[in-house]
Amino acid sequence: MNYTLQFGQVTEFLPYLAGGAWLSLQIAFLAFCGGMVIGAFGAMAKTFGGRVVRGITAAYITFFMNTPQLVQIFFIYFALPDAGILLSSYEAVLIGMTLNAGAYLTEIQRAGFQSVHRNEMEAAETLGMSLLQRVRYVIMPHIAKVLFPPLSNQYILMTLGTSMAAIFGVEELTGRAFNINAETFRSIEVFSITAVFYIALTLVASMSLGLAGRYLFRAKMRLI
Amino acid sequence: MPQLEIVDLKAAYEKLVVLEKINLNVEKGEIVSLIGPSGSGKSTLLRVLIGLLPPVAGRVRLDENDIDYANKATLRMLRDRIAIVFQQYNLFQNMTVLQNVTIAPTKVKGRPVAEVTEEAKELLSKVGLADKFNAYPDELSGGQQQRVAIARALALRPEILLLDEVTSALDPELVNEVLDSIRLLAAEGMTMFIVSHEMGFVREVSSRVAFMSDGLIVEIGSPKVVFDAPTIERTKDFVGKILRH
Numbered sequence: 224m225n226y227t228l229q230f231g232q233v234t235e236f237l238p239y240l241a242g243g244a245w246l247s248l249q250i251a252f253l254a255f256c257g258g259m260v261i262g263a264f265g266a267m268a269k270t271f272g273g274r275v276v277r278g279i280t281a282a283y284i285t286f287f288m289n290t291p292q293l294v295q296i297f298f299i300y301f302a303l304p305d306a307g308i309l310l311s312s313y314e315a316v317l318i319g320m321t322l323n324a325g326a327y328l329t330e331i332q333r334a335g336f337q338s339v340h341r342n343e344m345e346a347a348e349t350l351g352m353s354l355l356q357r358v359r360y361v362i363m364p365h366i367a368k369v370l371f372p373p374l375s376n377q378y379i380l381m382t383l384g385t386s387m388a389a390i391f392g393v394e395e396l397t398g399r400a401f402n403i404n405a406e407t408f409r410s411i412e413v414f415s416i417t418a419v420f421y422i423a424l425t426l427v428a429s430m431s432l433g434l435a436g437r438y439l440f441r442a443k444m445r446l447i
Numbered sequence: 448m449p450q451l452e453i454v455d456l457k458a459a460y461e462k463l464v465v466l467e468k469i470n471l472n473v474e475k476g477e478i479v480s481l482i483g484p485s486g487s488g489k490s491t492l493l494r495v496l497i498g499l500l501p502p503v504a505g506r507v508r509l510d511e512n513d514i515d516y517a518n519k520a521t522l523r524m525l526r527d528r529i530a531i532v533f534q535q536y537n538l539f540q541n542m543t544v545l546q547n548v549t550i551a552p553t554k555v556k557g558r559p560v561a562e563v564t565e566e567a568k569e570l571l572s573k574v575g576l577a578d579k580f581n582a583y584p585d586e587l588s589g590g591q592q593q594r595v596a597i598a599r600a601l602a603l604r605p606e607i608l609l610l611d612e613v614t615s616a617l618d619p620e621l622v623n624e625v626l627d628s629i630r631l632l633a634a635e636g637m638t639m640f641i642v643s644h645e646m647g648f649v650r651e652v653s654s655r656v657a658f659m660s661d662g663l664i665v666e667i668g669s670p671k672v673v674f675d676a677p678t679i680e681r682t683k684d685f686v687g688k689i690l691r692h
C-alpha cells in the first residue's frame with residue numbers, strides 16, 4: 224500500500240465539519256425532544272388507555288420498531304409528496320427520526336411507569352399526601368431516576384443515527400464529509416476525522432448526561 | 448372513654464371477606480397486640496384503620512367521632528392522628544433519611560422547615576440514627592431503615608401508632624434495636640397496635656393481647672391470661688405451638 228496520509232489538505236475543512244456536527248446535534252436533540260413528548264403520551268395511552276387507544280399505540284410502536292428507520296424516512300420523503308405533502312429533506316429526516324424515537328421512547332417510559340413501587344405510594348398515602356403530592360414527590364423522581372440511563376442511551380443512539388440524513392442530502396456531519404471527500408479524495412483522512420467528531424459528540428453527551436444523572440438521581444451511571 | 452372504638456367492623460378484598468366482625472375498644476396509652484395465624488386478618492385490620500382499605504360495614508370511632516372512610520377530608524385528619532409502620536419499611540428511596548422524615552410534616556402539614564428538621568433530627572437521634580441524616584435508604588441496614596420508618600411515622604405526632612410486623616423482615620441481631628425503639632415509645636404512653644411474632648416482646652409490652660382467627664378476635668385479655676391460661680381451644684393450640692418454638 225502506498226497511500227500517504229495527508230491531513231493538511233483536510234484540516235482546512237475542520238470548521239466546515241464542525242458546522243455539520245452542530246447540525247447533527249440539532250437534529251438529534253430536536254428529534255429526541257419530540258420523541259419524548261410522543262413517548263410520554265404513548266406511555267400514558269398504553270398504561271391507562273382503553274382498548275382502542277392501546278391498540279392504536281401498539282400498532283404505531285410495532286410499525287416503527289419493526290421497519291428500518293431508513294425506509295421510514297424514504298417513505299416520508301418520497302411517498303408523501305404523492306399525497307400532496309411536500310417536505311424538505313431536513314424536515315423529512317427530522318419527522319422520521321422523531322416518529323421513530325417516539326416509538327422507542329414510549330416503550331422506555333412505559334417501563335418507568337410500571338416500576339413505581341406500590342409500597343412507597345401506599346406509605347405516602349398513609350402519611351396524608353394527596354394524589355398530586357404523591358405524583359410530585361414519589362412517582363416523578365422515581366421515574367426520572369429509573370429512566371435516566373435508558374434515555375441517555377437512546378439519545379446517544381440517535382446522535383449516531385443522524386448520519387442517515389446524509390443520504391437525503393442534508394449537510395450534517397456525514398453529509399459534509401461526503402462533500403469534502405468528493406473534493407479531495409482523501410477518504411481515510413476525511414472519514415477518520417469525521418469519526419473523531421462523532422466520538423466527541425457522543426462522549427460529551429454521555430459524560431454530561433452521566434454527571435447530570437449522578438447529581439440529580441444518584442444513578443450509579445458509568446461516565447463512559 | 449375509649450380513644451378508639453371498633454364496632455362490628457367488616458372488611459373484604461373484592462368478594463373475599465377477611466374481617467368478619469371485629470369489636471375492640473382501646474384506651475389512651477394502651478398497647479394492644481394482635482396475634483394469630485397467617486391470613487387471620489391482622490394486617491387487614493391495620494390497613495382498614497389507616498384507611499387503605501375501606502370497611503364494608505361497621506364503625507370506627509376516634510375520640511367518640513365516627514370516621515367516614517369515604518371522606519377525603521376525614522381521612523386526612525385521621526392520618527394526622529394515626530400512623531402506620533410496615534413490615535417492609537417502604538421508605539422513599541429517592542430521599543435521604545432526613546427528607547423521608549421531614550417530607551410529610553412540611554409538605555402535608557405545611558409546618559416550617561427549620562422547626563421540622565430540628566424535630567426530625569431529635570427523633571432520629573432517639574432511634575439511634577444521629578449519624579445517618581444524609582444517608583439514603585439503600586445505604587442502611589434493614590434495622591436502620593425500619594427505625595427511619597418509625598421516626599417518619601412519629602414526625603407527624605400521631606396519637607396512635609400501628610406497627611405491622613416491623614421486625615419480621617430483619618435479621619435476628621437487628622431485631623432488638625428496633626424493639627428498643629418501640630419500648631421507648633411504650634414508656635412514653637403512646638397508644639399502639641402491634642402485630643408481631645416476637646412473643647417474648649408482645650408479652651412484655653402489651654396491655655392486652657388479642658388472638659385473631661379467621662377474621663374474628665377470638666380471645667382478648669392480659670398477656671398473662673392469653674399466654675398462660677387461654678380459655679378458648681384455638682388460642683391454646685396457637686399459643687402452644689408458638690411457645691414451643
Ligand SMILES: Nc1ncnc2c1ncn2[C@@H]1O[C@H](COP(=O)(O)OP(=O)(O)OP(=O)(O)O)[C@@H](O)[C@H]1O
Pocket residue numbers: 460463465483484485486487488489490491492
Ligand atoms: N391485597 C389483597 N388482595 C386480596 N386478598 C388479600 C390481600 N391482602 C390480603 N389478602 C387476603 O386476606 C386474608 C388476610 O390477610 P392478612 O394480610 O390480613 O393476614 P395476616 O393475619 O396479616 O397474615 P400474616 O401473618 O401472614 O401477615 C388472607 O386470606 C389474604 O390472602
Ligand SMILES: [Mg+2]
Pocket residue numbers: 489490491612
Ligand atoms: Mg400480615
